[in-house]
Amino acid sequence: MLIRQKVKTIFLSSFLISSTFFSQAHNVSEGYQKPTDPLVIQNLENWQDLKFGLFMHWGTYSQWGIVESWSLCPEDESWTQRKPEHGKSYNEYVKNYENLQTTFNPTQFNPQKWADATKKAGMKYVVFTTKHHDGFAMFDTQQSDYKITSSKMPFSKNPKADVTKEIFNTFRKEGFKIGAYFSKPDWHSDDYWWSYFPPKDRNVNYDPKKYPERWENFKKFTFNQLNEITSNYGKIDILWLDGGWVRPFNTIDQKVEWQRTIKVEQDIDMDKIGTMARKNQPGIIIVDRTVPGKWENYVTPEQAVPEQALSIPWESCITMGDSFSYVPNDNYKSSQKIIETLVKIISRGGNYLMNIAPGPNGDYDAIVYERLKEISTWMDKNQSAVFATRAVAPYHEGDFYYTQSKDGKTVNIFHIDEKTNYQAPSTLNFQIPENFKPKSLKILGISSKIQWKKTGNFIEINLPKERTQLKYSTVIQITQ
Template sequence: MFIRQKTKTALLVSFLIPATMFTQAHNVSKGYEKPTDPLVVQNLEEWQDLKFGLFMHWGTYSQWGIVESWSLCPEDESWTKRKPEHGRSYDEYVKNYENLQATFNPTHFDPQKWADAARKAGMKYVVFTTKHHDGFAMFDTKQSDYKITSPKTLFSKNPKADVTKEIFSTFRKEGFKIGAYFSKPDWHSDDYWWPYFPPKDRNVNYDPKKYPERWESFKKFTYNQLNEITSNYGKIDILWLDGGWVRPFHTIDPNIEWQRTIKVEQDIDMDKIGAMARKNQPGIIIVDRTVPGKWENYVTPEQAVPEHPLSIPWESCITMGNSFSYVPNDNYKSSQKIIETLIKIISRGGNYLMNIAPGPNGDYDEVVYERLKEISGWMDKNQSAVFATRSMAPYHEGNFYYTQSKDGKIVNVFHTDEKLNYQSPETLTFSIPENVKPKSVKVLGISSKIQWKKSGNTIEVRLPDERKKLNYSTVIQVVQ
């Protein structure tokens, strides 16, 4: 999706998709700088309470059912193999890809339907791809005609043509925090991939130091688009910047393979961009992915969960299916797998940003709504153990995962089994920290009184037959 590399990197992670598919371990940048702006600190604290968010990759590429943007990039061809019917030569392929603009017409687009399903499933923030690497703007930019609101785009005649505006306003109305994904590189821009040279990889295809006027033009273009997004689309809580190869050359970590492919300076002037974004949106969280420093307010493991808690704010972005972009007949994860993943992430102090890709008609596959409905049933019973919680030792022991309320008065213990169909056992025995002094114990979703006893640092809970109606996990709350 984002950084794309061939080998796993230093971050210890648990991968969630088959090894035969493309995966990557996303590095936690060294040198994290904690924000000092009180409004940003407050926003980040609120964001860490939300735990579960919706990611959406959507663009003209959904019509071909291919990986987002990357087939335009002349590297890693093995996982972005172009189909012959889409163009026999590279130039023909690019032309046909860009002509997808003319036929893009998602007439089933209904952001209220998405927001209702996501809210019921417990999602509390949304991050939408306003522009991916291919440069096609899903918002009404004045900097380019390569956009969804252009007369060249069939959907531009629709009153909801500015889909970013419609998504943000709809989800905001439903109480979601709003996140704008934006790609710093733009492969459609002549000031990034200059037609004078052929593109060789994901990076700028000329030396910005040799052609400073062209690079300055690209910096201005990027600044102006981000100014539009942060000025014209209501309150935005998160600016999620992708394309970490567009960065100051001195920030490259030579221990990371994909960063070693960056050969030229690509400083986009994040201080200027960040100051503008904070002026337009006081307190906005800025996520300049993989670029260490004051503009990476949280880190973003991709398709993976860190094996251990991190001491800094983090979020795993993971697909519901196998792909970030829409693919016909995608293999969607089960509700049990999604809930198990959520439990693992929150026990280690992170947020779960689950990607769902709309199709070319402007709607999700029907199975997506089935999954969200199943998740909502679990969330209705167990949300008090999920939201506004923090990690706590021992974090994870065997099939048990731990969180605590922010005031430390409630310890939440999740029991999972990772079998196809979870069945709650009659007896559960788990350890608790020495300083936890239980006053009462209850099992969420069970109305009957629970029998329990404490022996040393161990609690044993006996569950009634009512346990048989529990799905996906058993959640125990120990009240001090």
């Protein structure tokens, strides 16, 4: 998981919150600040057209099949539990965890295979974990030897050793927008978790105001790594910064439980970082998660979907399985559940960033490809109702969900049934947006003409026998 918290804000639905590792939702910052840079505004507009993205958490932790990074954190939470076979004491565990780099050898790594399968499923951007909280860099940083290209790594001899470069280049070639996930905290850095003190929790383990030179070293280290990512890896469209406890102390929201654990100033100088990133990558979207202000260009509810449409740019990051990281025999969601989730998100104006975790061999589980193929079949028929759309009232009524084209001339109505495997009924009766004057109506995936009538603000349609061919939903497209 990304930021872990116990708080579940009232606008988040719980229909997706069930997992071996977590039952927390991610709060959305108050006081969204709209960007003023015209290039950023345009990039955000284009990003909101994409709707469906791929998230990937991958690191040495996949070898143990455990939650990403969090077992290193000395907090007594369900997601930080350590297995005794990996180390009897905390120090032994950390040593063994960090020694995983010497055996990590994902020889089946083939980003083209991922790009092909996810592109067919309709995904249009990718966000990859260049570095998670454990500090292990999945890119060729010059700031640390704790990285996938280190000579300690058996995989370092592979021509595709810099996996971040390979992933970004491959997906970019296939037309994807590129997002770089980066953890602001670094639990491997001696300038964040100083070895002089034991770590206490997820936060820095010393007072940066008392030891300003050490904190300044950490700020330089972070700046330099982000400079590498935004300088050396081609066009980057999104800089996705996690670890919201690394923040100016005056931005803490005391209503959020995990933020109340922040006891010291952890200002990492986002103005300097953001200015550098925009110089390297003009128009880049910056997502400083949970830290309100000019560097949180869109908000990121985690493992949940807002109950209502939001008027600001947003994205739900949700796992295909139960875990953000690879675990053996993960419980992958059905294709119908994934489609239903996509429909709910886009009807409320958001993007769906679905996480798929590669395993230690460098590939997805076989079931992932099955799901992606099933989604692609649905997407082939219904993509015109998904991409480059926006939310429109009434957004959601019963089993019906709405989107509209950006010019307002077309409205799409999705009918789903969460209670059972979807079967299209013989008749459907639904509301249409106020002042919308329908002239033509069709059901995507059905070639025959549809019988329909309008009564007041409602439309009733009779579905032909072809309706038995519809999987996961019925999508009605109306043009005025």
